[in-house]
Ligand code: SF4
C-alpha cells in the first residue's frame with residue numbers, strides 16, 4: 001500500500017550522516033529527489049499517499065530538539081486551524097478540515113500553536129517532554145472565568 | 150492557475166503540505182511559516198531558487214531536502230538570477246516544443262533574506278526585474294544577517310543592536326535608517342509589489358496568489374520575526390508580528406504597476422511602538438534615558454511613512 005510506504009519511513013532517523021553517499025563522493029551539481037518515481041502531481045497527494053525518498057526530510061526527525069511538547073485535547077478543539085497555519089514545522093496534522101493531532105517526529109516544541117489556540121481553556125498546552133500524554137490530559141485546567149477589569 | 154482556496158482557514162487547511170518538517174530552522178522561526186504558506190496556496194508546479202541564508206542552509210542539509218518541488222540552491226546574490234534563467238529556459242523550450250508536459254502550469258519563485266535582497270543581491274534583483282522575467286521574488290526580511298551571526302544589513306532599523314553595530318557605552322546600535330526596498334522595487338515599475346506579514350495569514354496568502362498570477366516580475370517583502378537575533382521567546386513569533394503590524398512598524402500594503410498603492414491592513418487601535426520595541430532584546434537599550442531620542446526618531450519615522458502611504462493611496466501616484 002502506498003500509504004504504508006510513507007508511514008514506514010516516518011521519523012526513522014535522527015538528522016545526521018547516514019549510509020547514503022557522503023558529500024565528498026558527490027559530483028558538482030548533484031540532484032536530490034524528494035520522491036520515488038513520478039512526482040508530477042505531488043500537490044494533489046496527502047503525505048500518506050506519497051512515496052517519499054530517503055532524501056526527504058519528512059523521513060527524518062528533530063524530536064530530540066524538544067524539552068517541552070504540546071499536548072492536544074480533542075474535547076475542547078473547535079478545528080479553527082490556527083495552529084495548522086502558524087506551526088513553523090509542519091507538525092499539525094489536519095485532514096478534511098479537522099485537526100488530528102501533533103506530528104511528534106517534526107515538532108520542535110516552540111509553543112506557537114499553544115499561543116494561537118483561541119479556546120478557553122486552550123486545546124493545546126505545553127508539558128515537559130517526559131510527561132505521558134494521558135497524564136497530561138488528566139491535569140487539564142478548567143475554563144477560566146473572565147477577569148473583572 | 151490552480152489556486153487553493155484561502156477563503157477561510159478550514160478550507161486552506163485542506164491543501165497538501167509541500168514544505169516538509171525536520172528542516173533545521175530555529176524553533177518558532179517565521180521563515181517556515183511564510184514559505185509553507187506560499188507553497189500551500191497554489192497547486193501549480195513551482196520552480197524555486199533560494200540564495201544563501203538561513204532558509205537555504207536549514208532546508209537542504211545533505212542528505213536531506215525539505216522541498217517537495219523543484220528547488221535550486223544558488224550563491225548569496227543570485228536567487229533572482231537563477232529564477233530568471235530557469236524561466237527564460239522554460240519559455241525557450243516551450244517555444245521549441247521540447248517540454249515533457251507543455252500544458253503544466255509552472256511558476257517561478259525566488260526566496261532571499263534581507264542580506265541578499267537589500268545588499269548583496271540587489272543589482273541582480275534589479276536586473277531581473279528590469280528584464281521583465283515572469284517570476285515572484287519573496288524577501289524574508291528579518292532585518293539582519295542571522296545566518297552568519299546577526300550582522301547589520303541595510304534592512305536593520307535604526308536603534309537595533311547587531312553584532313557589527315553594537316549598542317554600548319557610546320553607541321545606541323545601528324545609526325542608519327532601514328532602506329525602503331518596497332518603494333525601490335515599485336519604482337522599477339514591477340506590476341505587483343507588496344509588504345506582507347504572516348500574522349495576517351489571509352492577506353499574505355492572497356498577496357502571494359496575486360503575485361503568482363501576475364505576469365511579469367513581482368516583489369514581496371515579508372516580515373519574518375527572528376527569535377534568535379531579535380531576542381524573544383519562540384512561542385511569541387505571531388504575537389510579536391502582531392505588534393509589528395499594529396504599531397505600524399511594518400505597514401501591510403501593495404503597489405500595483407508602480408503607482409496604485411493599497412493599504413491592506415489598518416489596525417483598529419495603533420499600538421504604541423514602545424510595546425513592540427520592549428518585547429525584543431535587540432531594542433532593550435533604547436529604554437535608557439540617554440537613548441530616548443532614538444525612540445522619538447523611530448516614532449517620527451513611523452508617522453511619516455504612514456502619512457506618505459495614505460497620501461499615495463489617495464493620490465494613486
Ligand atoms: S510546538 Fe511548535 S513545532 Fe510543535 S506543533 Fe506547536 S507550533 Fe508546531
Ligand code: SF4
Nearest residue numbers: 077078080081083117
Ligand atoms: S488552534 Fe486550538 S482550537 Fe484551533 S484547531 Fe488548533 S487545537 Fe483546535
